[in-house]
Amino acid sequence: MQPRHFISLLDISASEFRGLINRAIALKNHRNPDYQPLKGQVLAMIFEKSSTRTRISFEAGMTHFGGNALFLSSRDTQLGRGEPLEDSAKVISSMVDCIMLRTFKHETVTTFAQHSSVPVINGLTDEQHPCQLLADMQTYFEQRGDIQGKTVAWIGDGNNMCHSYIHAAMVLDFKLHIAAPAGYQPDKAIADAAGNRVQFFDTPLAAAKNADLIVTDVWASMGQEEEQKQRCAALKNYQVNAEVMAAAQKNALFMHCLPAHRGEEVSAEVMDGPQSIVFAEAENRLHAQKALLEFLLCAK
Ligand code: CP
Numbered sequence: 001m002q003p004r005h006f007i008s009l010l011d012i013s014a015s016e017f018r019g020l021i022n023r024a025i026a027l028k029n030h031r032n033p034d035y036q037p038l039k040g041q042v043l044a045m046i047f048e049k050s051s052t053r054t055r056i057s058f059e060a061g062m063t064h065f066g067g068n069a070l071f072l073s074s075r076d077t078q079l080g081r082g083e084p085l086e087d088s089a090k091v092i093s094s095m096v097d098c099i100m101l102r103t104f105k106h107e108t109v110t111t112f113a114q115h116s117s118v119p120v121i122n123g124l125t126d127e128q129h130p131c132q133l134l135a136d137m138q139t140y141f142e143q144r145g146d147i148q149g150k151t152v153a154w155i156g157d158g159n160n161m162c163h164s165y166i167h168a169a170m171v172l173d174f175k176l177h178i179a180a181p182a183g184y185q186p187d188k189a190i191a192d193a194a195g196n197r198v199q200f201f202d203t204p205l206a207a208a209k210n211a212d213l214i215v216t217d218v219w220a221s222m223g224q225e226e227e228q229k230q231r232c233a234a235l236k237n238y239q240v241n242a243e244v245m246a247a248a249q250k251n252a253l254f255m256h257c258l259p260a261h262r263g264e265e266v267s268a269e270v271m272d273g274p275q276s277i278v279f280a281e282a283e284n285r286l287h288a289q290k291a292l293l294e295f296l297l298c299a300k
């Protein structure tokens with residue numbers, strides 16, 4: 001039997017998503033050091049890109065649960081020297097209980113999962129970042145309750161985070177307003193699949209109108225460093241600043257998956273202002289992923 005993977009938010013149902021959020025909140029608020037459901041279990045973490053939050057949250061989460069996490073950089077494994085993905089998936093999954101993979105092409109994770117005998121978690125691809133959305137949604141629910149029927153505005157690059165916001169809108173049933181310049185729009189097939197839950201706007205101000213949550217991300221993602229200058233020019237009118245926040249609901253929140261570039265996609269005033277919950281959001285990576293590990297690895 002194929003194990004349960006977490007490669008996209010579309011892999012979980014609405015009730016599973018809400019279950020993970022509630023469990024993450026409970027794990028956060030009632031930490032019990034004696035609760036070690038993953039004692040003796042091993043998570044392999046394969047990173048083909050840099051990470052602060054993802055690495056630390058998975059590693060700390062496994063330790064809290066009594067297990068172990070292995071940090072594997074593709075540079076130092078045979079993966080970086082061209083050992084076929086299929087062979088690597090078979091070998092690594094024969095030795096560990098779960099595998100997290102952060103990579104470039106989304107197909108790398110789907111192929112890896114097809115050949116893995118243990119659950120595979122997408123720790124970010126060029127196309128999606130579903131783990132971040134578990135934390136973002138936990139953070140919204142903690143502050144404001146269920147997000148169903150609310151309006152979220154995505155301002156900026158239509159990147160991997162934007163795609164995962166589209167998926168979250170589909171699963172949790174909220175409206176997503178997107179303002180992204182031509183050439184930087186999200187993938188059409190991903191957006192089309194969301195139907196009228198996703199709406200496009202010409203300006204950040206129009207997208208932000210009446211929003212309950214404003215979200216953005218860097219203008220040049222990992223792997224796009226060489227396009228930095230050109231991207232900054234194309235996206236310069238898409239900064240989340242005080243004017244954009246003022247167009248939203250009075251009590252609107254601001255989120256960013258981090259790392260952030262103050263003065264580019266977000267002004268320092270918003271990033272460090274009272275509506276910003278970016279550091280609670282970052283901390284929740286730990287709690288949300290502990291809930292995810294328990295969901296994937298503990299017999300129900
Ligand atoms: N938000 C996020 O995934 O951060 P890292 O790149 O530091 O893991």
Ligand code: NVA
Nearest residue numbers: 159217221222257258
């Ligand atoms: N869009 C960013 C997210 C980083 C967590 C990137 O892919 O680099």
